[in-house]
Amino acid sequence: MNTNVVSTSGRGTARRAANSKAVAAGARAGFVARGVIYLLVGLLALRIAFSDSGGKQADRGGAIAEIAEKPFGGVLLWVLGVALAGMALWRLSEAVFGQAGPDGDKPAKRAMAAGRAVFYGFVSYSVLSYAAGDKGSGSGSSDQQTADVTAKALEWPGGQWIVGTAGAVVVGAGLWIGVRAVMRKYHKHLKMSEMTKRVRRAVDFTGVFGGAIRGIVFATAGGFAVAAAVQHEPGRAKGMDDTLRSFAETPAGPWLLALIALGLAAFGMFSWANARWRKV
Template sequence: MDSSSLSREGKDLAETAREHPVLDAVARFGYVVLGLLHLLVGWLAIRIATGSGSGEASNSGALAQIAEAPGGRVVLWLAVAGLGALSLWRLLQVAAGPELKHRVKGAALGVVYLSLAATTATFARGASTSDGEKASDVTATVLNQPAGAIAVGIGGLVIIGVGLYSVYQGVSRKFVENLDRGAESGSVGTAIVVSGIIGYIARGVAFAVLGGLVVWAALTNDPEKAGGLDAALRYIGEQPFGMVLLIVVGVGLMMYGLFCLARARYADADS
């Protein structure tokens, strides 16, 4: 059997695994988990803006809230399963993706979801962690390497690029390509699109600010400035009219959460 035949067989196997009903169902539950996390992060951001909460407005802060609830650790283990399946679903796209951009996207998102699954497992085991501390530790480690400041700066620019692309997806409605055909029809479809537009823009703004803080850490050689999503949201809150801006971003993140919940139902298997 020649290499092209082996490659074709491997791609077919990856596509078959990716389309398996069990993996598809659990992966879609992963989108539910993402939706709930963004709803909680947005809610925590609003609480910080109004001075009624001091929790960390990040994935870790949201996971801590779930862990403290009755039966929360059981829920988190279910979340680990969903995020793990979503990661596998995306990583299989590397082999099965029809185009290079789909394979690159699958690899990047697969790693992101796998990392989030690992963080969720930490809280499910009864331990805890902080997105801000992890970001500072990683930044400090990289800064101590040769040309570390350049690497951190490039990383920050990449995060800014991700944020700007998210804003572009919201403004252009490009995210609709990730939904099944017909998902835009009717009042429900309109609500999904509106939540996607607002959600992608708000998420993009948060990531762009986060990337800016990472670049700032590189320029000042100070890893503490990198922080994490919580630091980015708090920075927004410290600006003129910061309370209003942070509430708007918080609501936007909650809208993105609602979009993720809808995507669990309407996600296009080829997206």
């Protein structure tokens, strides 16, 4: 038997499985789930901006806790966790077989897809663990977790350089996210020709505004990590919740945080647009 034929056939079967309707459905469900989380984080941040947070955290943990308090919240969390697992599976298939598009086989794109697969796998696990009864999973303070990780890292040999480099990478990622959103790079990933003119305007508004704000939040969080490294103070590093609250401490006060909150909510809506029109 020709082993090359068998190998080629096996790869073809695997690629077809990766491009199957099930994987595509998982990806679209994942975009819906991501949209829900960003929308809830935006709404929680908006409440914080006007001093009505009720002790809630404007981060993923706060969003999970918010869902859990609603009628059928446990069921919704299971659905959310499974949908995020679908997103992780889709990103994994991109890492193994390449993304849709002419340059989808580039090593850099595959590496990014692999990183996203790990991230969404972790988020899915934390949500499903919370739904299964582990209330400490997924709902913990992102601020405390960030401070704890930073403190441990600073104790390592060369810890300041490690934390500082990680922070700089996050700053760079935030700027990259924001610039690509403003340049509307997402157009190549969406079926723009299938949208009406009104829908395209709405998608561009949420994509540019939401993506730019998301990039700003990432870059700001990375900046705090760099400051923690330079000053050797773990407390300087901030999670999502404290990063968002920091915008209210600027001269613009709560109005800047409100703008950031609306941007995150807009990105949630943009994620829903991806669920409908993304090329997967």
